[in-house]
Each structure stands twice: as structure tokens, then as C-alpha cells.
Amino acid sequence: MDTLRSIESFVKAVQAGSIAAGARLQGITAAAASQNIQRLEKSLGTRLLVRTTRKLAMTESGELYYAEVQHLVEELARAQSAVTEFHGQPQGRLRIGASVAFGRHVLMPLIPAFTRSFPKVSIEIVLSDSNLDHVTEEIDVSIRFKEQLEPGLVARKIATVPVLYCASPDYLQRKGVPQVPEELSAHTCLMYRVPVDGRLFGWAFERNGIRYAPVIKPGIVCNDIDSLRCLAVEGAGITRLAAFVARDDLETGALVALFQAGPVSDTQAGHSVQSESVPLEFYACFRDKHAVTNKVRALMDYLVSAIPQTW
Template identity: 75%
Template sequence: MDTLRSIESFVKAVQAGSIAAGARLQGITAAAASQNIQRLEKSLGARLLVRTTRKLAMTESGELYYAEVQPVIEALARAQSVITEFHGQPQGRLKIGSSVAFGRHVLMPLMPAFTRNFPKVSIELVLSDHSLDHVTQDIDISIRFKQQLEPGLVARKIASVPVLFCASPDYLLRKGTPSQPEQLSEHDCLMFRVPVDGRLLSWEFDRNGLHYVPEITPSMICNDIDSLHRLAVEGAGIARLAAFVANEDIQRGSLVSLFQTASVSSDYLPSASVPLEFYACFRDRHAMTNKVRAFMDYLLKVMPDVW
């Protein structure tokens, strides 16, 4: 077992990019992980890792050894999960990654009912608009919109959410209500900067099936959707928001949804008609454990048909 533990320390260090990060995945100290790897190298009579102040690299021997032992460590983890969950309810820690807005507005209200149904499952939620890595962050399942999907991930669609362009009644009284996307150039536009790559999230429209992006000069930029939502409610300008963020304020009259088909020329169809598609993602078919499957089934059951 000591040898297996040492091999696991080596594999986790490579996957996480450092001995300290790999140790966190194992739940041990960096010093203990370093000692494990040193014992492994001594038993093999070969150097596996080159440690520098900036990064961790494998030697040629390390690369050969990693290719052989990495599948073994993952197979052992799967075997342990299968035995743990056999003859009973799903159990153990379930680590879920999600964008901040989807996590706050959609996932959070759903968690209490799930944990009541599966009391042996312990939930850890990682809410971030930065890139999520299933391996280095030890994430079981992540919720991503279509543009965030990555090659190699298994993805299953769970929801289609309308996108709404919104402003407060006070702002529209002061600045007027745009009836066509071209008029956005005359308005204060509150735009989202995507934390992953730093780009501004463009405001896109369909015109008789053709893609159209109006010229916009943003009055404010923020990398947090909920802050843009708050700014729109306070009358700072027009924001592009998912329905699950904006709907409550639209219903209470704090926000007005713009470019509805009844109020615009037939030449203009708002991007609200093209929803955000959300997917539940996991690493591969082996990652579909009982607890992951239970959460997937739950999401598909409770996601609304109409937002």
C-alpha cells in the first residue's frame, strides 16, 4: 500500500503541475507527497521528476513510468468508487463546477432537495467564471454553456435558456426605448468581459437567419454577471442577461425586456430567440459513477421547460 500511495503522489503531482497541488488532491501535506515520490524514485533507482522553482517536469524515465501507472491509479480509484457505492445509495463527495451565475441562480436552489434525496452524498460546489479543469481540480461534473465545451469531455445537454436584453423603466424614460438593434449605439451598454480569455461577450442578433452584431461602445464593463444585473436595475444602462438572472426583476417591473418580436420590425429578430445551451460534463464514461448519474438524472428532471 505504501508503494501505491507513492505512485499516486507521483501521478497527482504530474496531473496538478506541482507536488503541493498534487498533495492537495490526495489530502496530504506537500512534505509527505515529496517523501512518497523520493521513496518511489529510490525503489526504482531512477529519477522521475525534475523540480525547479517555476515548474515540475518529468524525466524520460518519468514519462515512460507515468504512461504505465496513470491508468492503473485511475482504475483503482474507479474500483474503490464502485465498491463504495455497491449495495446502497450513491455516497461520498460529489464535486460540482459551474459558472458563478448559473451556480447562484439555478444550482443553489436545487441542492437542498438533492441532498435530502441522497443524504450520503456530500456536495462541494466550485463556482468560477474561469476555466475549470476536471483533473487538477478533481471535479466530478461541471456545468458549462456551449461555448465553454472542451475536446475530450463527455457532454450532455441539460437546458436551453433564453438571453434577454434588459433595462430599467427609469433608464428607458430618460434615454428612450430602442426598437431596433442599430439604436444600441445611442445607448449606455453594460457589457461582460469573459474571465477565461478576456474578450468582451458580443451582443449578437439574427436577422432573417443572418448573423448581425451591432456597433456598440460600452459605457461600463464588468467580469461579473450579477454586478451587471444590479447596474441595469439601478438604471445604469442596458445589459444582456440570461433569463434565470433577469426574470424576477422583469416580473416585478424593475427591468424591461427589450426587442420583443411584437415591438420590432419583422426584419429584426432578437438573440433572445437563440438560447444559451447548458451541458453537464464529465471526463469520460468511467467518471459516470452512481453519484454522478444520480445528479445528472436529477438535473434533467428538475430543469424547467420554460424559463
């Protein structure tokens, strides 16, 4: 068992980029992890890691050994989960990753009912608008919208959420109400900058089955959706919000949804058309098919049944 613990310390250190970060994943001190790795190196009779002040690097022997044992830790964790869940309720730690807005507005209100149904499952939730690494951060399942999907992850669609373009009544009284997306170019647009790659999240519409993006000029840019919602409520401009973010403000009248009426006349085309915003599609993502344990499957089934089909 000591050897397995030492192997785990070595693998976690490599995956996390440092012995201290790997130790945190194990729930032990950096000193204990370092001692584990030293014992492993002594038993193997070779150096596995080169420790410098700036980074951690593997020796040639370390690379060979890592290639052989990196899956061992994951297989042991899956085996333990399978045994503990055998003939019983899902149990053990379930680490969930999600974007900040989805976590606040959708996931958090649903989790208490899930934990009441599965009291032996210990939930840990990591909210971040950056892509979470399933291995180094030990994420069992992450909730991502379509544009965040990464190659290699297994994804299951769990929700389609309408996107609404919103502004305060005060702003619309001062600046006028755009009737078609093309008129957004004359308005102050509050846009979201994606933390992962720094790009502005585009505003997309569909008309007659064709997707297009109108020309817009960003007035204010922010990397937090709820902050953009606050700016819109205060009359700073028009912003793009998922329905679950805008819902409460729409109900109170603090925000007004645009482009929601029936067909509008397109003078250039000479006929009535309707522009619709492109919705957000959310997916539950796993490292691989083996990561879908009983507790993960229970969460997925619960989310699919609990998340509204219409908003």
C-alpha cells in the same frame, strides 16, 4: 498500498504542477507527499522528478513512468466508486464545477433537494468563470454553456435558457426604448468580458432564421454577470442577462426586458420582422464516459427534471 499511495502522490504532483498542489488534491501535507515520491524513486532506483524553485519537471524516466501509471489512479478511484455504489444508493464525494452565475441562481437552490434524496453523497461545489480542469481539480462534472465546451470532454445538454436584454425604467425614460437591435448603437451597453480568454461576449440575434450581431459600443465592461445586473438596475445602461439572473428584477419592475413585443416594421426591408435573442445552451460535461458513475448519473437525471423547461 504504500506503493499505490506513492504513485498517487507522483501523478497528482505532475498533474497539479507542484508537490504542494498535488498534496492538496490528496488531502495530505506537502511533506508527506514529498516523502511518498522519494520512497517511490528509491523503490524504482531512479529519479522521477527534478525539483527547482520555479517549477517541477519530470526526468526521462519520470516521463516514461508517468505515461504508464497516470491512468492507474483514475481507474482505482472508479473501481472504488463502483464497489461502494454496488447494490446501494449513490454515495461518496461528488465535486461539481459551474460558472458563478449558474451556480448562484440555478444550482444552489436545487442542491438541497438532491442531497435529501441521496444523503450518502457528499457535495462539493466549485464556482468559477474560468474553465475548470477535470483532472487537476478532481471535478466529476462541470456545467458549462456551449461557448465554454472543450475538445475531448463528453457533454450532455441539460438546459436551454433565454437571454434577455434589460435596462431600468429610469434609463429607458432618459435614453429612450430601442425598438430593434440596430438601435443599440445609440445606447450605453454593459458588456461581459469572458475571464477565460478576455474577449467580450458578443450580443447575437436571429431574424428570419439568420443570426447577426448589431454594432454596439461598450459603455461599461465587467467580468461578473451579477455586477452587470446591479449596474443595469441602477440605470447605467442596457445589459444582456440569462433569464435566471434577470427573473427577480423583471418581476419587481427593477428591470424591463427589451425586444419582447410582436413584429416591428423594418423600413429597409419593407416588411414586418421579429428579432430574437440567441439563447444560452448549458451542458453537463465529463472527462470521459467512464466518469459517469452512479452518483453523477443521479445528479444529471435530477438536474434535467428539476431545471425549468420554460423560464
